[in-house]
Amino acid sequence: MPKSTRRRTVLGAVAAAACYAVFLAPGNDARAEADGPDSWRVVDVAPNDALNARMGPGTDYAVIGQFAHNARALQQVTCVPLVPPGLYFEMSEAERAALPPRWCLMQNADRSIQGWVAQRYLAEDGGPVRTSSEDGTQDIVQAAERLVKRLYSDHIQAMAGGTTSPLHPSRASDFFAKPLAAKIAQSGLQADPLFDSQDAEITDLRIALDGERPMFRGLITVNADFRNFGHPRRAVVRLRVFEGMPRIIRIEHEEWVFQ
Known part of the structure; x- marks a missing residue:
């Protein structure tokens, strides 16, 4: 199979997995994703390292790409576990902390890199790069x-x-x-x-x-x-x-x- 065909097949499987996760998530509420930031950036990754993008939400899945340690303007497709805002704010801090680690399906602006990453390495991208x-x-x-x-x-x-x-x-x-x-x-x-x-x-x-x-x-x-x-x-x-x-x-x- 040509390399380009394999890549389209893998990314299609990733997108399908995301839809499957959203559809099956208990209490799914589109507002949980729609109210988030417009774009994201990579944080807490060393300059000589990169953030692995995986085929699924966890380290057991294969790496299919990498985001640079300072990647900006990333788009979030969905995250799991998906907790509706109403339920989230009813939970105690201990209950929130006890949730499984959150993973998000991310893509760069031209969708040339796409995959699941641990949310702890993401932060809201608030605008131009700060220099002062x-x-x-x-x-x-x-x-x-x-x-x-x-x-x-x-x-x-x-x-x-x-x-x-x-x-x-x-x-x-x-x-x-x-x-x-x-x-x-x-x-x-x-x-x-x-x-x-x-x-x-x-x-x-x-x-x-x-x-x-x-x-x-x-x-x-x-x-x-x-x-x-x-x-x-x-x-x-x-x-x-x-x-x-x-x-x-x-x-x-x-x-x-x-x-």
Whole structure:
């Protein structure tokens, strides 16, 4: 079969899979997709890397293309799981975090690249590329906030047996600076550095940049507020930028610090 014919066949299968997912999704509501951004960009991918586009929504599917680490103006066809807005806003933070990782069928402007990617690598494409130092700072603090949100989301999924914990040595370097990642790998953990407890029943999780001073002298602060067994708690996550990427250097709790 000629290469061009094979490519059309593969992309046709991808589009059919997307339609199948939308049609079968419980409580499907077109507004869940129609109200989203007009275009998207790739985030949190290293400059020497690319974002794989796959034949289906998951890493078990074959790679059929790649989006550049700084790709812009991407169009979103659909995402799974598809959660209608009305249901989404009725869910608790813990219920949202426990949802399976979201994958989206994306395509570039001329549709020469198309495939499924993990949504955590996508952000709204708000317009022209920013060039000023102030806007660059805004981009990096937002990347830090996304990193902490992904840390907690993946950790909650791991607690439910749904994925490998970001505190596992094989994943720690994706979130933590090298000294802290090495500490996790070498000595293990005596307590949960994210929730400051051995037993957890987490509700009302909210993660946001510090409202007073999100970045000061290169130190980025992200607060994680939650309730554990009904008691309010806060973890203060501190990050610095290493080789253009934010990484966690310590997590502060009321009575101890993980660093």
